Amino acid sequence: MxxxxxxxxxxxxxxQKVRDTNPMAGSITNTVTVNFVANAQIAVGxxxxxxxxxxxxxxLAAAGGATYLNVGTLLPIYEExxxxxxxxxxxxxxxxxxxxxxxxxxxxxxxxxxxxxxxKPTIIRGNASEAIALAELWGLEAGxxxxxxGVDSTQGVDEARAAAVALARFTGGAVAVxxxxxxxxxxxxxxxxxxxxxxxxxxxxxxxxxxxxxxxFAATAETPLAAALAGVQAYNLAGARAEAxxxxxxxxxxxxxxxxxxxxxxxxxxxxxxxxxx
Amino acid sequence: MxxxxxxxxxxxxxxQKVRDTNPMAGSITNTVTVNFVANAQIAVGxxxxxxxxxxxxxxLAAAGGATYLNVGTLLPIYEExxxxxxxxxxxxxxxxxxxxxxxxxxxxxxxxxxxxxxxKPTIIRGNASEAIALAELWGLEAGxxxxxxGVDSTQGVDEARAAAVALARFTGGAVAVxxxxxxxxxxxxxxxxxxxxxxxxxxxxxxxxxxxxxxxFAATAETPLAAALAGVQAYNLAGARAEAxxxxxxxxxxxxxxxxxxxxxxxxxxxxxxxxxx
Amino acid sequence: MxxxxxxxxxxxxxxQKVRDTNPMAGSITNTVTVNFVANAQIAVGxxxxxxxxxxxxxxLAAAGGATYLNVGTLLPIYEExxxxxxxxxxxxxxxxxxxxxxxxxxxxxxxxxxxxxxxKPTIIRGNASEAIALAELWGLEAGxxxxxxGVDSTQGVDEARAAAVALARFTGGAVAVxxxxxxxxxxxxxxxxxxxxxxxxxxxxxxxxxxxxxxxFAATAETPLAAALAGVQAYNLAGARAEAxxxxxxxxxxxxxxxxxxxxxxxxxxxxxxxxxx
Numbered sequence: 001m002x003x004x005x006x007x008x009x010x011x012x013x014x015x016q017k018v019r020d021t022n023p024m025a026g027s028i029t030n031t032v033t034v035n036f037v038a039n040a041q042i043a044v045g046x047x048x049x050x051x052x053x054x055x056x057x058x059x060l061a062a063a064g065g066a067t068y069l070n071v072g073t074l075l076p077i078y079e080e081x082x083x084x085x086x087x088x089x090x091x092x093x094x095x096x097x098x099x100x101x102x103x104x105x106x107x108x109x110x111x112x113x114x115x116x117x118x119x120k121p122t123i124i125r126g127n128a129s130e131a132i133a134l135a136e137l138w139g140l141e142a143g144x145x146x147x148x149x150g151v152d153s154t155q156g157v158d159e160a161r162a163a164a165v166a167l168a169r170f171t172g173g174a175v176a177v178x179x180x181x182x183x184x185x186x187x188x189x190x191x192x193x194x195x196x197x198x199x200x201x202x203x204x205x206x207x208x209x210x211x212x213x214x215x216x217f218a219a220t221a222e223t224p225l226a227a228a229l230a231g232v233q234a235y236n237l238a239g240a241r242a243e244a245x246x247x248x249x250x251x252x253x254x255x256x257x258x259x260x261x262x263x264x265x266x267x268x269x270x271x272x273x274x275x276x277x278x
Numbered sequence: 279m280x281x282x283x284x285x286x287x288x289x290x291x292x293x294q295k296v297r298d299t300n301p302m303a304g305s306i307t308n309t310v311t312v313n314f315v316a317n318a319q320i321a322v323g324x325x326x327x328x329x330x331x332x333x334x335x336x337x338l339a340a341a342g343g344a345t346y347l348n349v350g351t352l353l354p355i356y357e358e359x360x361x362x363x364x365x366x367x368x369x370x371x372x373x374x375x376x377x378x379x380x381x382x383x384x385x386x387x388x389x390x391x392x393x394x395x396x397x398k399p400t401i402i403r404g405n406a407s408e409a410i411a412l413a414e415l416w417g418l419e420a421g422x423x424x425x426x427x428g429v430d431s432t433q434g435v436d437e438a439r440a441a442a443v444a445l446a447r448f449t450g451g452a453v454a455v456x457x458x459x460x461x462x463x464x465x466x467x468x469x470x471x472x473x474x475x476x477x478x479x480x481x482x483x484x485x486x487x488x489x490x491x492x493x494x495f496a497a498t499a500e501t502p503l504a505a506a507l508a509g510v511q512a513y514n515l516a517g518a519r520a521e522a523x524x525x526x527x528x529x530x531x532x533x534x535x536x537x538x539x540x541x542x543x544x545x546x547x548x549x550x551x552x553x554x555x556x
Numbered sequence: 557m558x559x560x561x562x563x564x565x566x567x568x569x570x571x572q573k574v575r576d577t578n579p580m581a582g583s584i585t586n587t588v589t590v591n592f593v594a595n596a597q598i599a600v601g602x603x604x605x606x607x608x609x610x611x612x613x614x615x616l617a618a619a620g621g622a623t624y625l626n627v628g629t630l631l632p633i634y635e636e637x638x639x640x641x642x643x644x645x646x647x648x649x650x651x652x653x654x655x656x657x658x659x660x661x662x663x664x665x666x667x668x669x670x671x672x673x674x675x676k677p678t679i680i681r682g683n684a685s686e687a688i689a690l691a692e693l694w695g696l697e698a699g700x701x702x703x704x705x706g707v708d709s710t711q712g713v714d715e716a717r718a719a720a721v722a723l724a725r726f727t728g729g730a731v732a733v734x735x736x737x738x739x740x741x742x743x744x745x746x747x748x749x750x751x752x753x754x755x756x757x758x759x760x761x762x763x764x765x766x767x768x769x770x771x772x773f774a775a776t777a778e779t780p781l782a783a784a785l786a787g788v789q790a791y792n793l794a795g796a797r798a799e800a801x802x803x804x805x806x807x808x809x810x811x812x813x814x815x816x817x818x819x820x821x822x823x824x825x826x827x828x829x830x831x832x833x834x
C-alpha cells in the first residue's frame with residue numbers, strides 16, 4: 001500500500017511536470033461550464049481544447065495527453081462522439097476522466113454512461129449521488145441506493161465510499177467523489193482531502209472544472225490516484241485561500257481561479273489529506 | 279385588486295421559501311449566457327440544470343419546481359425539445375418562464391414561439407420590442423408595432439404596456455418587460471420597479487439570467503405576478519448596489535452576482551416599485 | 557502606401573463611430589468563449605447576437621454591420637450554416653471576420669475552411685500556426701510549414717508574415733496574427749502592434765473575442781486594415797493596462813474587459829505600433 005509521503009511526492013511531480021510541459025487535455029463537456037473548465041485547465045498549467053464531433057473527439061484523444069468527457073448537456077451527435085472518443089482513448093491507452101453529471105436524466109445519457117463501462121475511464125469524478133448511481137448502472141456492488149435530483153448531490157461522500165471503491169476496482173483507475181470533504185480512491189487506499197469552500201456549491205462548474213483539471217494532471221501523473229488527488233488537492237487549497245479573501249460567490253470564482261494559478265506543486269502536495277486502506 | 283403591501287409580503291415569502299428549499303429550476307437556454315443564468319439562479323438560492331434533448335426537457339419539467347425556456351441560440355433538436363417540454367409543463371401544471379429573445383430571427387424561432395402560445399407560459403420575460411413582437415405573433419391587441427434589431431430592444435417599456443397586458447390576460451400569468459424602469463403586469467395591475475444600472479446593458483445576459491431567476495421564484499411564489507416581480511426587484515436592487523461599487527462592466531457583473539447573493543428577502547420586497555390598475 | 561498618421565486617424569474614426577452608432581456584429585462562434593466574445597463586443601461599443609442555424613446566419617449577415625465566423629466548436633448543422641452565411645456576406649458586400657481556430661482538427665473543419673476561400677473574408681484573425689495552415693490549405697505561397705497542436709500556436713508571428721501577406725493579397729482584406737507582438741497586414745503594409753499581456757495566454761478566448769471586436773470595428777472602419785488594427789490596438793492597450801492592476805489570470809480577465817470599455821478612440825489610435833512596406 002502506498003503511503004502518504006510517496007503519494008505527496010507523486011502529486012508534486014505531476015503538478016511540476018504540468019507546469020514544465022503544458023500538456024493538452026481536450027474535452028467534450030457541457031456548455032454551461034465549458035469556459036470555467038478551460039480556464040481552470042489553463043490556470044494549473046495545461047492547455048484546453050473543446051469539440052463536439054466524432055472525428056474531432058478521436059483527434060483530441062490521439063493528440064492530447066489526456067481527455068475529459070462530461071455528459072452534462074448532451075447533443076444528438078454525442079451518441080456517436082462519446083463512444084468513438086472513449087474507444088479511441090481506451091484502445092490508445094490514453095488516460096481519460098469521466099464525469100457522469102446528471103446521471104438518470106434521459107435515455108441517451110443512460111445509454112452513453114452504460115457504454116462507457118467498456119472503456120474503463122482512468123478517473124471517474126462526480127458527487128456522491130452520481131458515483132452511487134454509476135456503480136448501480138454498471139452492476140457493481142455499491143451498498144447504498146442513489147438519490148439523484150438534477151445535477152446536485154443529496155448524499156455525503158462517505159455514503160458513496162463503497163460505490164467509489166467498487167468503481168475503482170472495476171476500472172483499475174481512480175474515483176474522486178466531491179463533497180464537503182473529498183474522497184479519492186484507487187480501490188486499494190481511500191484518501192480524504194480537506195479544504196475547499198462552501199462557495200464551491202454557490203457557483204456552477206466547480207465539479208466540471210475539477211474533472212477537467214484532473215485530466216490535465218492525468219497527462220503527467222504516475223498513477224490515476226496521484227492525478228485525481230492532485231486535482232482535488234489543488235481545488236481544496238485554492239478554494240480555502242479564495243474564501244479567505246471574499247464574501248460572495250462571483251468574487252469567489254475569480255479569486256479561486258487566481259489561487260489555482262498561484263498554487264505551487266509544493267502547495268498542492270501539502271494540502272491536508274489522510275490516507276487509509278480501502 | 280392586490281395592493282402594494284400584499285404584493286410585498288408575497289415577494290418576501292417567495293424569496294424566503296427559495297432560500298429555505300433550494301428549488302431546482304431547469305433551463306433550456308442559449309449558450310451565450312447559460313453560465314450567467316445558472317450562477318444567478320444559484321445566487322438567489324435556487325438550483326440550476328440545463329439540457330437540450332426532448333426527453334431531458336420533459337424530465338426537468340417534471341422534476342423541477344419551475345422551468346426556464348429561452349429561444350436564444352436555437353439548435354435543430356429544439357424543434358422537438360421546446361414543444362415537448364412546454365407541453366409537459368403545461369399539462370403538468372408546472373410554472374414556466376418564456377424568454378422570446380431574438381423573436382423575428384429565422385423560421386424555426388417563429389414557428390416555436392407560435393407553438394408556445396398553446397402552452398401558456400406562466401411568465402413571459404423580454405424587452406419592449408420582444409413583448410410587442412410576441413403579442414403581434416400571437417394575434418393579440420398590442421397597439422404598437424414591433425421594431426426588432428438583433429437581440430436588443432429599440433423601444434421603451436411603456437410602449438410595450440398594451441402588449442404586456444394583452445399577453446398576461448391571454449396566458450393568465452405575468453409579463454415582465456425589461457428596460458430602464460421595469461414593467462411587470464398580470465393583466466390586472468401594472469407595476470413599475472426601479473433601480474438597476476446602466477451597466478446592465480453593457481453585459482450580455484442581464485435579461486436571460488433574470489428570466490432564469492424568475493423561474494426560481496416561480497417555484498415558490500403564490501402568484502406569477504409575485505414571482506416575476508420578485509425577480510425584477512432582486513435585479514434592480516442588486517444592480518443599483520453593484521453600480522455603486524464599480525466603474526466598468528466586467529467588475530459590475532461580478533459585483534452584481536455578489537449582491538444578488540447578499541440580497542435578503544426583506545431587501546427584495548422593499549426595493550422601490552409602484553402599482554396601478556392595468 | 558498609407559502612412560502611420562493616416563492609419564491612426566482611420567482607427568480613431570472607426571472607434572468613435574462604433575461608440576456613436578452601436579453597430580450590431582452577429583457571430584457564429586464556439587461555445588467555450590462565446591460569452592467573452594459578446595461582452596468584449598459590447599465593451600467597445602458594439603452589439604452582439606449569436607446563432608447556429610442557416611437562415612439565422614443569413615439573417616444576421618443581412619441585418620448586421622459585420623459578422624464574425626469562428627469554427628471553434630463545430631456542430632453538424634454548421635455544414636450548412638457557415639457556407640450559407642459566408643455566401644450571404646460575400647454576395648451582400650458585408651464585411652466579415654474569419655477565425656480558423658483549430659484548423660487541422662477533423663474533416664468538417666477542413667472542408668468548411670476550404671469553402672471559405674471563395675467568400676473572401678474581410679479580415680482573417682488567428683495565431684501564427686493558424687495563419688500559416690490556412691494559407692497552405694488555400695494553396696497560397698506561405699514559406700513556412702504549419703505546426704498545429706490543438707488550438708494553441710507553436711510559432712511566432714513573424715514566421716507567419718509571408719502567409720499573412722499572401723492571405724491578405726488573395727482576399728483583398730486584412731489579416732491579424734496574434735502573438736507576443738501582433739502583426740496586421742493588408743498585403744501592402746505590415747504593422748506590428750505592441751502591448752498586451754502574458755496573461756492573455758492564461759485565459760481562454762483572448763483570440764476569439766479579438767475576432768469579434770474586429771468585426772465590430774469592421775462595421776464602421778474605412779478599410780479592413782483599419783478595422784483589424786483598431787481591434788488589435790484596443791486589445792494591446794487594454795491588456796497592458798489590465799496587467800498593471802492584477803497578479804493572476806481571472807482578475808486579469810475582469811480588468812481587461814473593464815479597460816476595453818474605458819479605452820477611448822484616442823487611446824486606441826495612439827497605442828504603439830509601427831508600419832512598413834509588406
